[in-house]
Amino acid sequence: MKKIITLDKFIYQALYEKKKGYYTKNISFDKHGDFITSPNISVLFSEIITIWIIMYWQNIGRPKKFDLIELGAGNGEMMFQIINTSKIFSDFNNAINFYIIEKSDYLKKVQKKKLYKFKIKWINNINKFKSKNKCLFLGNEFLDAFPIKQLQKIKNTWYEKYVHEYYESRTINNKKINIKKYHNILGIEFIKNKNFIEFSPSLINFIKKLSIHVKKCYGGVLFIDYGYLKKSMINSLQGVKGHKKYNILLDKGEVDITHLINFYFLKKILNDNGLNVNGITTQGNFLRKMGIIERAELLSKNKIFSYKVNLYNRLKRIIDKKEMGDLFKVIFASHKSIKFKKGF
């Protein structure tokens, strides 16, 4: 039977459908998988993030109880390194409670196996997070895992992308829409003068819920993801398989479907939900300002040549402009009372 579904519904099924979705079955985040994330490239990445978290904790007055909540923890590598690094700082270590909000049951199992030694609370859904402590949310490559819609204006008429499915044969087609139905969610001003819009209704909804928690706990949220800063939007939808671009319509459930984050729009959504954006910068700038090069120098002292080569090759991948350094951005949003700009 022929099925016609919105693009975001198709992506949602491809990524999260029970047992068949890309994130709900055997997925790997290292060199054996389809893509590799910064925590899985270099331990230095998670170490520097931990130092930033500790500085943030100090800046808000070293609360005796402090919750760190990782959003979408993948294979658990970043949480593993954050907990290990935290142990060196005993006051901080005594204050911190670790949480993971993870949607995929399969990945939750992977995380529990890797992190079995540590005290962590897992939560399926942000609605279920409850705490009276000061808090900080953290998400690396979390935002790009949400399904998107695409809208296009052709000769003054707006269309939305739909996927037509007939068994394994799929095409993307335009369907005429009344743009007014997106006025509330996107804002009339934002739509004005645009011919193309790419956005994730489920991410907007998630940020709305997240912002309520951030405001309630006088906290913040740090996101790291690939994307761009300009106001206009580009068609950035892509499939990734075996570290290469791949057609999103083929091999449903076997391909990562992702997109670039428009940080201008993300900032608007965070602001619309009453949060203050303290800074946006590139991953390369952030990590350098936080002292990643000095840390690498310290670690490589008196080490054999092959160790140094490995360490610096990995460092280069995450900070070099031609690799992940420029494409990846870091954004920190918080309760309005917090002014913390370290790293930006």
Ligand SMILES: C[S@@+](CC[C@H](N)C(=O)[O-])C[C@H]1O[C@@H](n2cnc3c(N)ncnc32)[C@H](O)[C@@H]1O
């Ligand atoms: C691209 S992976 C990144 C994994 C990890 N942060 C890393 O850097 O290696 C996205 C992660 O977010 C999770 N995820 C996606 N949508 C989610 C949601 N709405 N709530 C919780 N987790 C979600 C996925 O299951 C996966 O663990």
